[in-house]
Amino acid sequence: MTRIDNGVDAALLAQIHQLYGRQSHLIDGGSARAWAETFTPDGEFCSPSYPAPVCGTDDLEAFAGRFYVTAAEAGEVHRHVVTNVAVDRVDDDTLRARAYLQIVATARGGQSRLVRFTTIDDLLVQLEGSWLIHRRTVTRDDA
Structure with missing residues (x-):
């Protein structure tokens, strides 16, 4: 397999892209x-x-639920757009992924607007054969 960067082959990179795509669709x-x-x-x-910080499955679930409800109450559909994903291997069971994350809001029947543009810096770990995010740090571009 072709190596992309720092021990990350194309198949692993595809898995991480799938994780981010799935995450975006789930929260949205x-x-x-x-x-x-x-x-x-x-x-x-x-x-x-x-x-x-939001920590643990239950609090993360509540956070994601509030995100969706707040958008719906505002009469908007929100979309997470993840791009420019760069993945590096830390060790056999740990990856670091950095990416750009845009959140776009579209008013029902109206215009779209960029809510924020951020950078995400994730530490991913492999548990029971799946890659999961252990810690996500978001940095706003206006910071």
Whole structure:
């Protein structure tokens, strides 16, 4: 297989892209529990857009649920757009992935607008054959 970068082959890179694609569809579609389960059971989501880190499956589920409900109450559909994914192997069971994340809101029957443009920096671990996010750190471009 062709090596992409630092021990990450094309098949592994495709798995990580699938993880990010699935994550985006889950949170945007209101599947909060399934989105939370893309993190490790003790996973963390850290973002300056929110007052404190969100930790653990139950809190991650509640966070994703609020995200979806808030958009719906505003009469909007929100979409996560992940691009420019760069993956490096830390060790056999750990990866570091960095990517750009845009959140786009579209008012029902109206225009789309960019809510925010961020960079995500993820530590992923392999558990029981699946890659899961252990810690996501979000950095806003205006920071």
